[in-house]
Amino acid sequence: MEILSTSNDLQKLNSVLDSFIVQKTIPSLRSILEEPITHHLRNTQEIPLINLDLIISNLEEMNIMSAVYIKCVGDIHMGVLLYLPEEESKTLAAKLLGKPISSELAGIATSSISEIGNILTASLINAISIDMGYKICSSVPGYAVEFFRTLLEAVVSDFGNEFDTLVVSNVELHGVNSGIGIHILLIQDPSEVKKLVI
Amino acid sequence: MNNVIEIKMGGLEIIDDETKELKTFVGSCVAICLFDLVSKVAGMAHIMLPKKSDGTKFTGKNDIGKYADEALSYMVNDMIQKGADPKRIKAKMAGGATIFAHESETSIFNVGSRNIAFLKQILKENNIPLVSEDTGENFGRWVRFNLHSGKMTVTSNLKKFEKTI
Numbered sequence: 001m002e003i004l005s006t007s008n009d010l011q012k013l014n015s016v017l018d019s020f021i022v023q024k025t026i027p028s029l030r031s032i033l034e035e036p037i038t039h040h041l042r043n044t045q046e047i048p049l050i051n052l053d054l055i056i057s058n059l060e061e062m063n064i065m066s067a068v069y070i071k072c073v074g075d076i077h078m079g080v081l082l083y084l085p086e087e088e089s090k091t092l093a094a095k096l097l098g099k100p101i102s103s104e105l106a107g108i109a110t111s112s113i114s115e116i117g118n119i120l121t122a123s124l125i126n127a128i129s130i131d132m133g134y135k136i137c138s139s140v141p142g143y144a145v146e147f148f149r150t151l152l153e154a155v156v157s158d159f160g161n162e163f164d165t166l167v168v169s170n171v172e173l174h175g176v177n178s179g180i181g182i183h184i185l186l187i188q189d190p191s192e193v194k195k196l197v198i
Numbered sequence: 199m200n201n202v203i204e205i206k207m208g209g210l211e212i213i214d215d216e217t218k219e220l221k222t223f224v225g226s227c228v229a230i231c232l233f234d235l236v237s238k239v240a241g242m243a244h245i246m247l248p249k250k251s252d253g254t255k256f257t258g259k260n261d262i263g264k265y266a267d268e269a270l271s272y273m274v275n276d277m278i279q280k281g282a283d284p285k286r287i288k289a290k291m292a293g294g295a296t297i298f299a300h301e302s303e304t305s306i307f308n309v310g311s312r313n314i315a316f317l318k319q320i321l322k323e324n325n326i327p328l329v330s331e332d333t334g335e336n337f338g339r340w341v342r343f344n345l346h347s348g349k350m351t352v353t354s355n356l357k358k359f360e361k362t363i
Binding site for chain 1: 206207224225226250297298355356
């Protein structure tokens with residue numbers, strides 16, 4: 001299994017993505033949730049497809065997640081998967097819509113979660129475009145409620161990369177007052193890394 | 199001894215020991231099993247995509263099950279080498295779900311249905327009968343194939359069901 005990125009490249013990519021998240025993504029979420037946001041870019045690693053289980057934690061394996069997937073194409077090819085436990089997503093939807101979500105997420109509530117995905121992804125690709133001049137388009141958001149294993153499998157399959165490995169950056173955003181935690185996976189081909197670490 | 203062989207994403211395994219089982223997990227990917235129950239030879243592939251977009255052969259060493267066209271060709275050849283009769287080879291498959299729903303009708307995330315359609319086409323071209331399937335829908339599936347019985351067991355943790363096909 002050939003790993004194409006050096007640890008130096010991955011470290012640099014981690015820093016570059018972190019700066020874009022700080023510049024644009026966090027202010028966007030802070031504005032939407034009207035509360036301070038903390039963030040943690042856990043790591044950026046190149047993972048063999050056959051070892052994707054390594055990024056599935058026990059917690060994620062046991063909880064049903066509410067998720068949004070957006071595919072970015074153009075000068076940069078990136079998959080963005082946002083997810084949070086289904087129960088927490090009801091809290092998020094309730095906060096966005098200004099009314100409690102009593103039963104299953106549906107209709108306007110799922111749209112509100114998709115919209116969060118849309119806004120956070122747009123903020124990130126805007127930051128990349130402004131800073132590096134790349135032209136990037138994002139797809140309509142796809143919404144799902146499933147276990148993380150299924151979400152990851154679907155995203156990796158859709159991403160359709162030609163390599164044995166994927167570069168995955170793992171981001172966590174937390175609303176300080178509400179406690180809402182949004183996880184974001186940024187997925188790229190190893191061949192894309194150099195575009196962002198010039 | 200562990201008798202269950204777990205197949206990772208894009209992986210493929212062939213067995214000729216009927217005490218063993220093949221197992222994988224699929225969402226929009228497809229688990230396809232080819233088997234000859236007389237010779238007791240079977241294979242399972244975790245298909246991610248119909249075929250490589252640029253038309254070249256795969257470059258990976260561990261993802262031989264990744265592309266439908268290459269995986270099926272490899273499986274049939276390897277099964278014949280292990281004693282399977284091509285006239286007796288049959289197929290079962292599961293997966294190919296559309297996990298992400300879209301408000302737009304022009305969904306680009308339809309890899310599951312593309313995988314299913316392409317696999318059916320290749321099976322037909324190779325005269326391999328598809329005897330049963332549990333495909334489509336919008337949930338992930340654990341899939342097990344038992345070579346002794348020829349049964350495929352499909353389980354969904356989300357929908358809380360188990361069925362044998």
